[in-house]
Amino acid sequence: MPSVCFYFQVHQPFRIKRYSFFDIGRDHFYEDDEKNRLILDKVSEKCYLKTNRKMLELITRHKGKFRISYSISGVAIEQFEKHRPDVLQSFVDLKKEFKRQVEMHKAKIKQHFNQVPKVFRNTELIYNNEIASVVEKMGYKAILCEGVDRYLGERTPNFLYQPAGTLKIKSFLKNYRLSDDIAFRFSDRNWAEWPLQADTFASWVHKVAGNGEVVNLFMDYETFGEHQWEETGIFEFLDHLPAEIMKHKILILKRFQKRLICIRCVIFMMYLIILVGRMRNAI
Numbered sequence: 236m237p238s239v240c241f242y243f244q245v246h247q248p249f250r251i252k253r254y255s256f257f258d259i260g261r262d263h264f265y266e267d268d269e270k271n272r273l274i275l276d277k278v279s280e281k282c283y284l285k286t287n288r289k290m291l292e293l294i295t296r297h298k299g300k301f302r303i304s305y306s307i308s309g310v311a312i313e314q315f316e317k318h319r320p321d322v323l324q325s326f327v328d329l330k331k332e333f334k335r336q337v338e339m340h341k342a343k344i345k346q347h348f349n350q351v352p353k354v355f356r357n358t359e360l361i362y363n364n365e366i367a368s369v370v371e372k373m374g375y376k377a378i379l380c381e382g383v384d385r386y387l388g389e390r391t392p393n394f395l396y397q398p399a400g401t402l403k404i405k406s407f408l409k410n411y412r413l414s415d416d417i418a419f420r421f422s423d424r425n426w427a428e429w430p431l432q433a434d435t436f437a438s439w440v441h442k443v444a445g446n447g448e449v450v451n452l453f454m455d456y457e458t459f460g461e462h463q464w465e466e467t468g469i470f471e472f473l474d475h476l477p478a479e480i481m482k483h484k485i486l487i488l489k490r491f492q493k494r495l496i497c498i499r500c501v502i503f504m505m506y507l508i509i510l511v512g513r514m515r516n517a518i
Contacts, residue, residue, distance in 0.1 A: 245283075245326075246308040247275055272318045279322045287325040294332050302358070305329075337373065354379065360409065360453070367398035367406065375404060379453065382408035393447025409453040413439060418454035422467040430468065433475035440480055 250267045293301045307326065315323035337355070344352050355375040357366060362380035370378055382392025392408035416436065420426045428435065440450050455462060463469040 241303040243303065244306045244308075245311050247271070247278070247311045247314050249310055249314075250274070271314060275314050275318050275322075279319050283319075283322045284325055287322075287329060291329055291332055294329070298336075300358070302361070303329075334369070334373065337370070353377065354407075362406075364398045364400050367404055368400050371401050371404040377405045377407055379407050379451075380409070382411055382451075391447050393443050393450055395449055407449070407451050409451050413450065414452045414454050417452070417472075418458045418462065421458075421463050421469060421472070431472065433472050433479040436472075436476065437479035437482065 250270050290303060294303075305326070312323065315326075341352055344350055353375055354377045355370040355373075356379040360379060360381045362378065367378050378398070387408075392410050394408075396406040396408065398404060398406050413436075416428070416431065416439075420428070421431055423429055443450050459469055459473060
């Protein structure tokens with residue numbers, strides 16, 4: 236099933252009033268402020284306020300699974316500030332819903348596990364630097380995201396990064412190739428590496444040495460037994476994997492568990508975070 240991306244453009248231009256030759260020198264205001272206000276009022280009542288209420292309702296009803304994106308032009312924001320601050324606030328409220336849901340989730344983790352999450356994972360690892368900045372201000376110490384080749388360029392996901400525009404929060408980038416070897420290719424009989432053995436996989440991890448200091452293996456927890464059935468040998472593979480990795484003097488991270496607790500990841504994802512090193516330059 237294809238993904239669906241809702242992207243909405245919000246724009247209201249500054250309209251120019253009728254300006255004749257005889258106005259030169261005596262009227263230096265070229266915009267039709269009254270027309271701007273009237274049109275903004277009309278669109279606000281017919282569209283912005285009503286639709287924003289509906290979007291907020293849908294986000295709440297579907298518990299964050301319904302996601303939307305906005306591009307709001309600068310001139311639209313300026314007009315909202317001047318004529319309709321209530322509309323501007325309705326857009327802000329949509330952003331607040333994101334924070335509200337994060338705080339609700341944090342409270343649930345505290346209630347059931349007596350832990351306070353310090354690592355943030357957005358749905359399907361959706362990420363941008365603004366999200367990193369927002370969650371840093373909410374107290375998170377790290378954020379998980381995809382290691383996307385086209386953004387990394389010649390860089391590797393096997394280092395710790397600091398997102399641009401942030402102060403201290405760290406980015407852990409998914410090594411999707413190694414992750415997908417387990418999550419998707421493990422039982423594929425047409426795969427050249429089938430059947431995958433734990434010692435083989437550990438040797439691939441070991442090859443990162445010298446060109447990386449952290450290997451982030453992010454995958455659905457349901458990989459074990461649900462996506463990859465027990466008959467595929469997935470549990471036997473898992474049983475031998477830690478020992479095979481540690482044969483290469485690579486440490487499966489432990490101190491991170493104390494400092495950066497990500498209980499949400501334990502519930503919904505399988506994360507083997509291996510050998511954390513020093514922070515690299517911003518993405």
